[in-house]
Amino acid sequence: MTKLLFVLVPKPETTAARMIDPGSAIVRTVDEEDSAERVTVYFEGNRFGAANLKRFEDRVIAAAGRLEAQYPTVARGSFPRGDFEIVGIFLYSPDWTFKKLELICAHEALASWLIQGAEK
Numbered sequence: 001m002t003k004l005l006f007v008l009v010p011k012p013e014t015t016a017a018r019m020i021d022p023g024s025a026i027v028r029t030v031d032e033e034d035s036a037e038r039v040t041v042y043f044e045g046n047r048f049g050a051a052n053l054k055r056f057e058d059r060v061i062a063a064a065g066r067l068e069a070q071y072p073t074v075a076r077g078s079f080p081r082g083d084f085e086i087v088g089i090f091l092y093s094p095d096w097t098f099k100k101l102e103l104i105c106a107h108e109a110l111a112s113w114l115i116q117g118a119e120k
Contacts, residue, residue, distance in 0.1 A: 023117010
């Protein structure tokens, strides 16, 4: 059974945009209540320049792994739902042999977020 996560970017000038490193990959589950005011997200910004996290897709995989394992990390937060824009989906199999990132909308928002990360 394939699992699915949303890939997000924070909207400018929001709490999430101020607290999460620019260029970070951010994911959340798709099954959170639509009426919930807050969402829990996991992220990976490659703050320390790891060679295996240079590509956005690799950062998405790292953030998804954190979410899947639910392990304690500072790269997790609860933010207002309205702080984010959905830019894609990440599909993966439970054994991680299948992984696919699809960027489906808000391409300009994603590009802006990634450029901010490249400038840091």
